[in-house]
Amino acid sequence: MIRAMVAALCLAALALPAGAADYVAIPGGSFASVLPPDGKAALAVVAPFHLRMLPVTNAEFLQFVRANPQWDRGRIASLFADSQYLAQWGGPSNLGAAGRDQPVTRVSWFAAEAFCESEHARLPAWYEFEYAAAADESHADARADAAWRERILDWYARPSTTALPDVGSSPKNFYGAHDVHGLIWEWVGDYASLMISGDNRNQGDPDLLKFCGAGALSTQDRENYAILMRIALLSSLKAADTTANLGFRCARNATGDGT
Amino acid sequence: MKNSTAMLAIFLALTATGSAGGTPATTKAAVAPAAAAAASSARGDFGPPQGEPIHAVLTSPPNVPPPVNRNYPAKVIVELGVVEKEMPISEGVTYTFWTFGGTVPGSFIRIRQGDTVEFHLKNDPNNKMPHNIDLHGVTGPGGGAASSFTAPGHESQFTFKALNQGLYVYHCATAPVGMHVGNGMYGLLLVEPPEGFSPVDHEYYVMQGDFYTTGKYREKGHQPFDMENAIAEKPTYVVFNGAEGSLTGDKAMAAKTHETIRMFVGNGGPNLVSSFHVIGEIFDKVRYEGGTHEQENVQTTLIPAGGAVMVEFHTDVPGSYVLVDHSIFRAFNKGALAILKVDGPEDKLVYSGKEVDSVYLGDRSGPNLEAVTAATKAAQSGNLTLQEQVKAGEALFTGTCSVCHQATGQGLPNVFPPLAKSDYLAADPKRAIGILLHGLTGKVTVNGSEFNSVMPPMNQLNDDEVANILTYVLNSWGNPGGRISAQDVTQVRAAPAAATSKSEH
Amino acid sequence: MKRLGTIVLMIATLALGDAAMAAPALPGGTLPGDSVYQLDIPLTNQDARASKLAELRGSPVLIAMFYTSCKYVCPLIVDSMRSVDKALAPDERARLRVVLVSFDPEHDTPQALKAVAEERHLDLPRWSLDRTDAESVRKLAAVLGVQYRAIEKGDFNHSTVISLLDKDGRIVAHSSRTGEVDADLLAATRRELTTR
Numbered sequence: 001m002i003r004a005m006v007a008a009l010c011l012a013a014l015a016l017p018a019g020a021a022d023y024v025a026i027p028g029g030s031f032a033s034v035l036p037p038d039g040k041a042a043l044a045v046v047a048p049f050h051l052r053m054l055p056v057t058n059a060e061f062l063q064f065v066r067a068n069p070q071w072d073r074g075r076i077a078s079l080f081a082d083s084q085y086l087a088q089w090g091g092p093s094n095l096g097a098a099g100r101d102q103p104v105t106r107v108s109w110f111a112a113e114a115f116c117e118s119e120h121a122r123l124p125a126w127y128e129f130e131y132a133a134a135a136d137e138s139h140a141d142a143r144a145d146a147a148w149r150e151r152i153l154d155w156y157a158r159p160s161t162t163a164l165p166d167v168g169s170s171p172k173n174f175y176g177a178h179d180v181h182g183l184i185w186e187w188v189g190d191y192a193s194l195m196i197s198g199d200n201r202n203q204g205d206p207d208l209l210k211f212c213g214a215g216a217l218s219t220q221d222r223e224n225y226a227i228l229m230r231i232a233l234l235s236s237l238k239a240a241d242t243t244a245n246l247g248f249r250c251a252r253n254a255t256g257d258g259t
Numbered sequence: 260m261k262n263s264t265a266m267l268a269i270f271l272a273l274t275a276t277g278s279a280g281g282t283p284a285t286t287k288a289a290v291a292p293a294a295a296a297a298a299s300s301a302r303g304d305f306g307p308p309q310g311e312p313i314h315a316v317l318t319s320p321p322n323v324p325p326p327v328n329r330n331y332p333a334k335v336i337v338e339l340g341v342v343e344k345e346m347p348i349s350e351g352v353t354y355t356f357w358t359f360g361g362t363v364p365g366s367f368i369r370i371r372q373g374d375t376v377e378f379h380l381k382n383d384p385n386n387k388m389p390h391n392i393d394l395h396g397v398t399g400p401g402g403g404a405a406s407s408f409t410a411p412g413h414e415s416q417f418t419f420k421a422l423n424q425g426l427y428v429y430h431c432a433t434a435p436v437g438m439h440v441g442n443g444m445y446g447l448l449l450v451e452p453p454e455g456f457s458p459v460d461h462e463y464y465v466m467q468g469d470f471y472t473t474g475k476y477r478e479k480g481h482q483p484f485d486m487e488n489a490i491a492e493k494p495t496y497v498v499f500n501g502a503e504g505s506l507t508g509d510k511a512m513a514a515k516t517h518e519t520i521r522m523f524v525g526n527g528g529p530n531l532v533s534s535f536h537v538i539g540e541i542f543d544k545v546r547y548e549g550g551t552h553e554q555e556n557v558q559t560t561l562i563p564a565g566g567a568v569m570v571e572f573h574t575d576v577p578g579s580y581v582l583v584d585h586s587i588f589r590a591f592n593k594g595a596l597a598i599l600k601v602d603g604p605e606d607k608l609v610y611s612g613k614e615v616d617s618v619y620l621g622d623r624s625g626p627n628l629e630a631v632t633a634a635t636k637a638a639q640s641g642n643l644t645l646q647e648q649v650k651a652g653e654a655l656f657t658g659t660c661s662v663c664h665q666a667t668g669q670g671l672p673n674v675f676p677p678l679a680k681s682d683y684l685a686a687d688p689k690r691a692i693g694i695l696l697h698g699l700t701g702k703v704t705v706n707g708s709e710f711n712s713v714m715p716p717m718n719q720l721n722d723d724e725v726a727n728i729l730t731y732v733l734n735s736w737g738n739p740g741g742r743i744s745a746q747d748v749t750q751v752r753a754a755p756a757a758a759t760s761k762s763e764h
Numbered sequence: 765m766k767r768l769g770t771i772v773l774m775i776a777t778l779a780l781g782d783a784a785m786a787a788p789a790l791p792g793g794t795l796p797g798d799s800v801y802q803l804d805i806p807l808t809n810q811d812a813r814a815s816k817l818a819e820l821r822g823s824p825v826l827i828a829m830f831y832t833s834c835k836y837v838c839p840l841i842v843d844s845m846r847s848v849d850k851a852l853a854p855d856e857r858a859r860l861r862v863v864l865v866s867f868d869p870e871h872d873t874p875q876a877l878k879a880v881a882e883e884r885h886l887d888l889p890r891w892s893l894d895r896t897d898a899e900s901v902r903k904l905a906a907v908l909g910v911q912y913r914a915i916e917k918g919d920f921n922h923s924t925v926i927s928l929l930d931k932d933g934r935i936v937a938h939s940s941r942t943g944e945v946d947a948d949l950l951a952a953t954r955r956e957l958t959t960r
């Protein structure tokens with residue numbers, strides 16, 4: 001009986017841990033992805049899911065590292081992160097001059113995954129991210145809007161020599177999530193399976209020996225280069241890589257469990 | 260096959276005689292000729308690298324690294340960094356360039372045919388974008404692009420052998436390629452022929468590129484890249500070495516008279532082909548397309564987008580020699596000009612400069628315009644007669660109007676309306692004043708025929724002349740006669756353009 | 765109540781946080797930071813025997829990823845690994861482990877794995893075909909640099925990577941070549957088998 005109560009409490013506590021991050025609900029749907037699932041024209045399908053409203057901050061990641069010291073930059077195995085992991089912090093478990101509410105960057109895919117697991121979540125899948133990122137402030141799908149594209153490209157065109165602003169500085173999008181564009185690049189769980197060649201000109205160049213199935217996926221709509229560039233960045237990474245402009249946020253299935 | 264054997268023979272001969280210029284201590288031939296030919300891609304494989312690895316000296320434009328001066332293939336280590344940075348593209352206008360080595364164009368790389376290059380591409384940690392490199396001188400997939408795809412804060416390495424000599428473009432090939440190239444990610448790789456080049460006094464590095472911004476030409480402030488304009492191939496700037504004025508004024512290239520110049524000129528595009536010309540010079544030698552053969556005595560040479568050319572010329576007289584893309588509006592309205600300033604003593608036999616500056620009266624100096632002079636005098640004294648006007652008008656008509664309307668006033672059927680017995684003129688003679696002053700476009704019907712042409716405004720005529728011409732016309736070829744005075748013309752000129760006659764720009 | 769929940773949560777977090785990634789305390793000295801065995805994942809082989817990835821530590825390992833219903837490349841991957849295996853001297857071979865881990869835990873049950881092992885006459889138990897959970901598949905692929913993606917009808921698009929691990933689990937060589945013996949991989953394997 002007590003065990004059942006504890007289990008129930010556990011579940012309740014797990015669902016909404018103290019000081020929990022806010023997640024926004026994103027309804028499911030199908031949409032024309034830049035990377036069609038069949039490599040040709042099939043629509044991508046996204047089940048309803050929850051997305052963190054804001055990217056993970058330095059303060060939040062610090063809390064995680066303090067609770068899980070094997071992830072601090074002094075102790076982490078080189079298998080899981082490169083030498084620049086959390087280099088912007090003052091020390092392995094203190095921020096130094098890094099802003100508490102700045103998005104955490106210089107984190108590897110392994111570290112991001114581990115953080116998400118710690119809040120009973122996971123990294124979003126590419127399709128989930130692409131779906132959420134198609135929105136602007138007032139429309140679910142703003143990809144045909146040249147203004148949406150221009151704003152994103154404007155961020156790409158700005159050199160990144162200034163300090164990152166705090167999370168939440170930009171207005172929230174149609175779904176209520178902030179900073180999906182214009183702040184940092186973000187990890188996705190399946191970044192490695194985007195699988196286009198780094199050389200843009202080899203589209204539709206199937207190499208049966210390299211890949212089972214169909215050959216490398218090609219991007220469907222080359223003119224939507226705002227999204228293309230995000231794919232290019234993610235494709236250039238390995239799981240242990242960190243960069244100064246790359247952070248992450250987590251996602252959950254709509255049922256509330258972590259996987 | 261024959262060529263490489265010949266090369267090897269020369270190489271062996273040089274080694275045997277112990278010639279200077281960096282021959283390695285061992286005089287053994289690099290590899291047996293037959294084996295080399297079989298294993299390699301024909302002409303340019305001189306075997307494995309010899310001697311110590313060399314760290315390539317890279318230079319920023321417009322400078323070029325010194326000649327290779329080596330007669331054996333070596334391993335060359337090239338380290339090239341990518342930096343995204345904001346720089347001026349014109350006076351008061353900034354742009355975020357993506358650069359190889361911090362400059363547009365990127366650093367110049369100079370190696371020798373047969374060299375093995377260990378290429379390191381570094382992507383600055385402050386950059387936003389992943390980048391890679393495709394060197395046109397590389398034989399291999401993507402020209403190196405697939406092997407060099409690098410995330411910010413990381414470095415990639417790949418190795419290739421430079422099998423072919425020539426002047427090659429290199430550029431970033433990350434999606435979307437046009438944007439990376441359009442932001443300045445290109446440069447030149449020179450693969451010297453084994454025997455090198457003949458010595459010259461100066462070598463310079465120039466590269467043309469087209470740039471696409473949202474704002475207009477010279478619109479101040481920071482300008483972003485504009486993909487729509489890039490796709491439409493409508494550049495805002497067409498410049499040498501990444502900015503308007505990058506090679507003018509105190510940044511102009513310099514030389515003296517009686518010197519030889521070699522220029523390595525590339526065209527990064529992304530879109531435009533260049534018609535490269537140096538005003539006041541003729542290219543003695545052009546290795547067109549950066550290849551092996553030469554053309555001589557060339558005024559203007561084409562540089563394809565993603566291509567290059569080597570030009571050689573010698574300087575005889577001092578002055579500022581302007582490099583342009585001879586698609587001339589690019590030079591004067593988009594910035595495609597650069598200067599080579601040559602100093603030294605004049606040589607009048609080659610070029611004299613301006614010798615005489617005298618008045619040129621054109622048609623007006625001929626005897627047939629005496630009538631015009633007479634009429635002008637008469638008008639000034641207030642005694643202008645109809646006869647004088649007609650005579651003056653006839654003289655002026657011949658030089659100005661008869662070209663289109665014909666000396667007989669017949670006009671050209673379907674093209675230029677007749678003036679002879681013209682019902683249009685008869686209906687309203689004074690209307691013709693406005694036509695001479697403001698021109699006429701659109702449909703008119705004259706003597707039953709429709710005309711729809713363009714008559715430009717006769718801006719070169721003063722009031723007297725207009726009056727005299729019209730008086731002549733009205734009194735010729737069956738027209739009703741009459742007289743137009745200079746005052747009539749002045750009045751019409753002062754009034755705003757009439758609604759019936761549209762002026763042309 | 766809330767405090768109990770928080771405490772339970774903290775313990776749960778610590779447990780979860782540790783589970784997938786902590787380095788197990790195994791004999792053989794400190795595990796190198798770049799060893800694949802830093803990744804602690806469970807494996808079940810074709811005989812339904814459970815183990816941990818890190819238990820492979822102690823001898824060189826040729827490791828790759830595959831799935832049983834793969835028609836094109838996977839048989840070639842097996843062949844490539846076999847060609848390296850065959851080229852070794854018997855005493856060298858005895859010290860080499862060869863492991864293939866499935867992308868497809870849903871369909872690749874121990875029985876399915878066993879069927880393939882028998883069909884291809886694999887030298888069990890030195891060779892083993894293993895499955896693990898979906899999250900671990902992702903992490904192992906990330907560590908080995910294998911790209912994969914589930915496409916329709918239970919198929920996967922995946923890259924070909926055969927990795928050679930040294931005794932301590934560091935990746936010392938890898939090959940993407942199929943259809944012929946990769947001479948470099950063979951040479952590297954020999955080197956690892958002769959190092960003390």
